[in-house]
Amino acid sequence: MSHTIGTPANSNVPKWVYQFGGGSADGAANERDLLGGKGANLAEMAAIGLPVPPGFTITTDVCSEFYQNDQTLPGDLKRQVEVALDHVGKTVMAEYGSVEAPLLVSVRSGARVSMPGMMDTILNLGLNDETVEGLAKRSGDRRFAYDSYRRFIQMYGSVVMGVAHDHFEDVLENFKNLNGFERDTDLSADDWSEIIDLYKELVIEHHGAPFPSDVHEQLWGAISAVFLSWHSRRAATYRKLHDFADDWGTAVNVQAMVFGNMGENSATGVAFTRNPATGENALYGEFLINAQGEDVVAGIRTPQPLTLAAKHEAGDNSPALEEVMPEAFAQFVDITKQLETHYRDCQDIEFTIQDGQLWMLQTRSGKRTTAAALKMAVEMANDGMISKEEAVLRIDCLALDQLLHPTLDPCAERKILTRGLPASPGAAVGQIVFDADRAEELAGEGKSVLLVRVETSPEDIHGMHAASGILTARGGMTSHAAVVARGMGRPCVSGAGTLKISAKEKTLAIGGDQFSEGDILTIDGSTGQVLAGEHPMRQAEMSGDFGVLMGWADEFRRMKVRANAETGRETSLALQFGCEGIGLCRTEHMFFEASRITAMREMILAHDEAGRRRALDKLLPMQRDDFVELFALMKGLPVTIRLLDPPLHEFLPHDRPEMEVLAEKIDLNVEDIEKRVSELNEFNPMLGHRGCRLAITYPEITQMQARAIFEAAIEVSKRDGATVHPEIMIPLIATKAEFDSLKVVIDETASTVFKEQDYTVSYDVGTMIELPRAALQAGDIAKSAQFFSFGTNDLTQTTFGLSRDDAAPILNHYTANGLLPIDPFVSIDQDGVGALVKLAAQAGRETQSDLKLGVCGEHGGDPASIAFFEEVGLDYVSCSPFRVPVARLACAQAHLNSKDKSASKA
C-alpha cells in the first residue's frame, strides 16, 4: 500500500510539517485545528522547554490535500519530513535507518478531538534486520531489541498491511506450544528472532508482498495509514453521531521513541503535582527502575515512591526516586512546578528516564475527588495561580452532592444484594419496615429505619420523614419516592425491580435472600446499591474550603437560589445551605400528617359546601400555624406558597380496613366512603381534577388557604416586625380566566382578613407555568399574574405526553438506544420543554417587563438545566434543600459561562 508523493508545484510551498523538541517547537497548544490535539500539546510542552522526545507533526491540511487529490500526498511533503526526521535524529544523537545509532519513532494519529475508530499508534518504526542489532548493542539487551522488532512487525503488519491480528497470535501460540513455553517471558532473543522469520512469511502469504525492510517505506506506509483511517467506517460513524465535520481531517505525529528499560540508569513513572485524593499540595506518584510504562500499570512489580516524604509517610522501605536518581528527580520536580504554573492546574504526568536523561511523555489535567478539587481550587486561587472565577468553574456541581450527604466508606467491602436507581443521594443503614406507621413508631423509639415499599404514595410521607432511607421496587428517578426523598434529603433507592415485597407478611426477598421486619440493610442512594447488613459510613464534612468556594460562587451568580420546603426542619436546613427564599411550599404536604389527614378526609367526603366548610375550619388553625413557622424562620425572605395541587383521591384511604377506621372516626358508613373513593378515581389523574381546577370547583378551599396565609403573615409581621410578603401561587393554570377567577377569591379573602385584623400586608398572586397552554398564553396570563414559576416536571410530562410515574422503562430504553441524550426529567429538554419556557418567559416579560420568573421543578437543582435557565433570564431557581449548594455553584458557573459567551461574541 504505497501512495505517490507529488513534486513541489512551486517554491513558495505551504508548511506541511511542524517540528517540536530540543527546547523549541513550531506550533503551540492553541493550534489544535491544524496540529490536532496531541500535536498541539506536544508542541506546547516542547515550546516551554520541557525535555519532550523530539518529533514532528504533519498537519491536518495534508489530510485534506490527500483526500482532495485522489489520495495523493502533496508535493514537498517528503522533503519537509526528511528535514524534520534528520533534526529529530540529531536531537537524540541517532539517525533514522542507522545501524550504529538507530533512531526509532512512533507514528500516531491526532485529530482536533480524540476519536475512536481511527488508527491509534504504531511503535518502533525504523527496525529491520540490521537496525535491530544496533538497538541490541545500544541497549545492551538483545532480548528487548528482538521483542521490540517482532512487536513492530505484528503492529505494522495488522494496522498498515491489513494482516489480521489473530494470524500473528496463532503463530506465536503455535511456537510456544511446540517449544513448551507457557509465558512470553520464557522466550529468548533467539526465539523472538525465529518468530520474526515466521511473521515475515505470514505477511507475504496474506499481503502478497514482503514486510518492508526499508525504514522510509515503513514510515510512509504508516503515515498513509493514518490518513486512510480518517475515513474508516467507525470514524465516520463517530463523527456523524457527534456532529463533527468530515473535512476537519487528522494530523500525524512522528516522535522519537525513548526507553525506560535500557538498564539501571533508566526508569519510568507517573506523577500528580498535588494529591488527587486530598488535594494536598505535594508531589504524589510512583516509578520503576529499568521498566516501561506498562510495567507500572500492570502491577507485576511494586512501584516505588517518588519522594522521601511520601516514602516516610507510607513507611515504605523501597528507595525513592529522590534517593536513587537525585539529579533526574530534581529536574523532574522543577518541571512539575513549571507544568502546574504553565497549565494553571494540577497535572497528571508520565515520564521516562532513558540512561539518566529525563523525558516528559505526557501531561494532562489530573482527575481528583471533589474534596481535593475544592481544596486545590481554593488554594490555587488564594495563591493567585488562578482567579476566583476559575476556581468556581473548576468544581463539578453534581459531584458536590457527595460532600453533602453521609456516604459509605469507600474502603469497606460491599455486600451488594441488588441495584435500583440512585434516586436520592447519600447512604443509610437501618432496620427495614414495610409501612409508614411502623416506621414512625420505631423511629420514635430512636431506631434507624429503612422504609421498604413497592412504591410510595402521599400517605407514606410521615413514614418517609421518620425513616433514614427509602427503598422501593417500582418508580423512576422522578417517582413519588424519589422526588419526596430528595426534597427531604433522605437517601433513596427506587425501582429496584428484583425486590419481592410482601407488606402483609412483612417480608422482603432479594434473589435467594429473605429478610423480615427489623433486619438490617444498607442502601446507597448515590449508586442505587442495596447492601446486606450494616456498612460503615462516612459523615459529610463541610470543610472550610467548601464555605470559601461557595462564598465566591455567590459573588458571581445572577440568579437567586430558593428551596422547595414545607416544614420547619426542611426550611432550617435550606437556610443552613444558603437558600434565599422558599420557591415552592407545597401546602398539600402539610395535610398528610396523621393529625390532619382526618380533617382533610372529612372535607373531601362532605356532602355539601357547608360540610366542607366545617372541616376546613378545623384545618385553618393548623395551616396558619404552618405558615407562621415558615414566615418566622424566613425572616422576610420571599416565601412562595402553592395552593392545594394533587387530586383529592390521593388523600383518601384505598383499602377496606383503612376505610373502616376512617368511617368510625368521622361517623360515615364505609359504603359511602367506598363510593366517594370510586367517584374520585380517574383514568389519568395527572390530567385530571387537580391544581386550580380543585380551587375553582371548591373555592372554599382556596378561601381557607388564603386566610391561613394572610392571618399568619399578619401575626408574624406584628410579632417579629419582619416584612412578610407572601407570594401565593396558583397551580396548573391553562387559561387566564382560571387565574382571574381565583385571584378574585384570594383578593376578597385578603381584604376581609385585613379588615378583621385592621392590618395590611402586601402580597403577590402568581402562577405555575406547567402546562403547554399556559406557556403558549403566557403573554395573556401575565396581564394578571404577578410572577411565574415554571413547573418543569409537569411541563415535561405534558410536552412529551409522558407520565413520569410510567416513564422509567420507556426512558431507559430511549437513553440506552440513543433516542434521547438524557432523561428529560433529570435535565430539561431544551428543544421542546425549554422552547416553551423560553417562549413563556419572553411573552411574559413583553407584557410585564419586570415579571418575576423562577423555576421550582426538579430541574431547578440540575446544573445543565440551570445553565439553560440562566440563558432564558429567569430570576431564581428553587430546589430541594440538599441541592441548594449545588444550585448556588451551578448558577455561578452558568453566569460566568454566559458572560464568557457574550464577551467572546463582542
Add this chain to the structure above:
Amino acid sequence: MSHTIGTPANSNVPKWVYQFGGGSADGAANERDLLGGKGANLAEMAAIGLPVPPGFTITTDVCSEFYQNDQTLPGDLKRQVEVALDHVGKTVMAEYGSVEAPLLVSVRSGARVSMPGMMDTILNLGLNDETVEGLAKRSGDRRFAYDSYRRFIQMYGSVVMGVAHDHFEDVLENFKNLNGFERDTDLSADDWSEIIDLYKELVIEHHGAPFPSDVHEQLWGAISAVFLSWHSRRAATYRKLHDFADDWGTAVNVQAMVFGNMGENSATGVAFTRNPATGENALYGEFLINAQGEDVVAGIRTPQPLTLAAKHEAGDNSPALEEVMPEAFAQFVDITKQLETHYRDCQDIEFTIQDGQLWMLQTRSGKRTTAAALKMAVEMANDGMISKEEAVLRIDCLALDQLLHPTLDPCAERKILTRGLPASPGAAVGQIVFDADRAEELAGEGKSVLLVRVETSPEDIHGMHAASGILTARGGMTSHAAVVARGMGRPCVSGAGTLKISAKEKTLAIGGDQFSEGDILTIDGSTGQVLAGEHPMRQAEMSGDFGVLMGWADEFRRMKVRANAETGRETSLALQFGCEGIGLCRTEHMFFEASRITAMREMILAHDEAGRRRALDKLLPMQRDDFVELFALMKGLPVTIRLLDPPLHEFLPHDRPEMEVLAEKIDLNVEDIEKRVSELNEFNPMLGHRGCRLAITYPEITQMQARAIFEAAIEVSKRDGATVHPEIMIPLIATKAEFDSLKVVIDETASTVFKEQDYTVSYDVGTMIELPRAALQAGDIAKSAQFFSFGTNDLTQTTFGLSRDDAAPILNHYTANGLLPIDPFVSIDQDGVGALVKLAAQAGRETQSDLKLGVCGEHGGDPASIAFFEEVGLDYVSCSPFRVPVARLACAQAHLNSKDKSASKA
C-alpha cells in the same frame, strides 16, 4: 330625573337625528354604528318605500356626547327632535300632545348589537289625562285607551322614574281584591281610571315628584333613561364579557304607535315569505282581526290563515286575510315579495293594519328547518336571487347532521325517562342488553338492540357494531363510547348519570323505573334523551336539494375531506357520503374482533420476541386482508394507516373469569396473565407506553404491520391495476429520533417485501402531530416525515393537561361558568392548541414547502375548527363517515369566508 339640554354652539351643528317613514329615510341598513341595529333596519325598510310607522333615531354620537359632557345632551338636539316629531305627526295625521288627534310614540334603545341589560321599550308616550280622552274617541274604545294609559304609567314609572314594578302590581291586586275582580279583563275603563289615580299617588310617594303630565317631559325623560341604561351594571358586564367597547354608545328610536285593535277594520299578524318547515315558496302566516301583536302570540284566540290556498289546504273555515281585507292583503303580498327581493332571503314579518292602513312593524331573516333551508337556498340560487356561494353559506353545517341520521318523529309525544349527553346523533330503538357478546348474539338473530354500559372500552367494539344504539352512564362527549359511536354512525347517549346499571343482574334502573334485558327503550343521540318504549322514527332523507347543494359546496372548497374508517362497511358509507380518502385507519380496531383478539393477547403475553413473532405471524394474514379490502374499495384514493397506538393493556382481559378463559385458550396459567396485566397497568395510560413507544420497544409489531400494508398494496395493485399509494402514519412522535428509527424499520420491511414479490409500490411515511413537543419540533421532524396529520384530540389533552376521559365534570363547570367559551374537545381551542397547530404547520412547511398537512382528530368534523384549519392552510380534514357531508360543507364555507376576508382586506 331631568337633564339640561344645551344650546347650539354654532350654526354648523351635527346631525343628531335621523328621520324615517313616509316613504323615505335619512339612514340605511349599513349605518348600524351610528343608528344602532334597530334604527338602521327601520331606516332601511322606510327607505325602500315600505309603510313603516314613522319615527326618528337619535344617533349613538349623542350618547357619546352625553357621557363626555357630564351627562348633558348636546345643543340643538331639542330643536332637531321637535322637527322630527312634527314630521312624524304629520305623516300619521296626528300631533304629539294634541287632544283631538294625539300622536303616541314608543321609545326604544338600540345599540349596534342587541344587548341585555339596557332599557328596552316604553310604549304609549304622549298619554295624559287629556290626550287619553282623544285616544278613546279616536279608537272608539274607551277601555282600550285607559288601559293603555295605566300601562304607560306603570312602564314609565318603573323604568324612568325608578318606582319598583311590584308596587304597581300591588296596587292593581289590591284593587281587584277589593272589587272582587279576578282577571284584568274584568276591569272597565272607569276602573282603569281609578287605578291611574292610585298609580299617580304611588309615584309621588316613591319618587317624590308627580308623574309628568307634560308629554315633552315624558319624551325627554325616556330619552335620558335610554342613555343612562348604557352604563347600567348589567349592560357594562355584558360588554365586558363580550369584549364590546364602552364607547360604542346606544341610539334612541322614537316611533309612532300604530294599533291593530282599533276596530273591525284593524288587524295584526305574522308571516313568513316561504314555508319555514318545508321551504316551499308560498306565503305562510296568520293574523287576528281587531287585535294586538301579543294576542296572536298568546294563543287565547285562534289566528286565521293569511291566504285562501293555506285555508283550503288546512281545511280551515275561518276567513283568510285575502278574503276579509283584499286590498291590504294585496299590498301586503307585494311588500313581502319586495322584502324577500330586497333582503334576498326568506323573511319573518310582523305587520299591523290600523283602520285599513297596513303598517310593517318588523322584518328579519326567518328561522327555518334544515330541510327548508336547503330547499330555499337551492331554489333561490336557481332563481338567481342569490349566488351559489351564498346558497352554500346559508346552510348551518351542524344542522345538516340532522338530515343524515334517522330521527324521532317530532310530532310524537315523548316519554322522557332521563337525559344524558347527545354524544352521537340520530335515534335508535331496541331491546336493551348489558354486554357486547349478548348484543352481537341478539343482533345476529335480527333484533335491534341498545347496548347499555356504565362505560365502554375497546373490548366492547363488536357489541357497539352490532347494536343500533349505545347508552352509557359515564363518559363525556369525547369518551370512548361517544368517539367510537360517532365513528360508526351509531346513535349514542353518554354520561346519563342517573342510570343505575347492574351488568351482573342485567338490570337498569332509571329513577323509579326498572328495566331488564330485552325491554325496549329509545334513545335520541341528538338531544341526549332516553325514552321509554318504542318511539316512532323518521328515516333520513337525502333529497335532491341536498345533492345539489353538496355539489356546489364541493366546487367552492380548497381542503379535501377524508374519513376515519377501518372496516369495509364504514369505508363504503364514507364513500357514499363523498369522502376523498381515508385520513385515519386505526389499525388497533382491527384487533378487537373476537377472532383476532386471542392472537393479539398471545402476542402481548409472550415471554420473548420469538413468542411475539409467532403470534404476529397469525395476525399478519388477517391484517393484510383488512388492508386489501380497504385499498380495493378506495380505488387509488389515499389511505392513511396509523400503526398500533393504544397501550397494550387495553387488549387484555381485566377480570378473573375472562383471564381463565384466555389461559385455557393460549395455554398459560392465570397467575402469569394476572401478573402481566398488573405489570402493564399504568398510572396515566394516556401518557404511557403507547403509540410509537410500543413500536420502538417491539419493532416486530411494526414489521408485521408494514408487511401487511405492503403485501396488501401489491396484491390490489396487481389485481385491480389501481395505483395504491399507502400513507403510513406513526403515532405519538415526540422526537425526530423516534420517527427516524421507525422509518428505518418500515423502509427495510418495504424493500424486503418488494424484493420477495418482485414488485414495488410507492408509499409515504408520516407522523401524527399530537404532542406539544412534536408541534414545537415540527420543523425538525419535517426533515424526515413526508406528511403530518394533526391528532388534535391528544394534542388538546396534553396542551391543556386534561384527560378527556376525566374532563367532563371539569369542562361542564368551566363552560357553565364562563371559564371556557366551549368544550375544547368539541371545537379546537385556537389560542392554545390551535397556536401549536399553526406553529407546526408553518415550521413543517418551512422545511418542506409542499408538506401534506391534515387533521384526523374529532375536530376534523367540527365546522368552527374547520374554519381554523382553512386559515392555517391544512390540505385536508378527516372525520367520521357520517360527518363527511358536514365537513364538505364546512370546508366550502370556510374557504368562501376566508376568500371574503382577503377580498375585504384588498
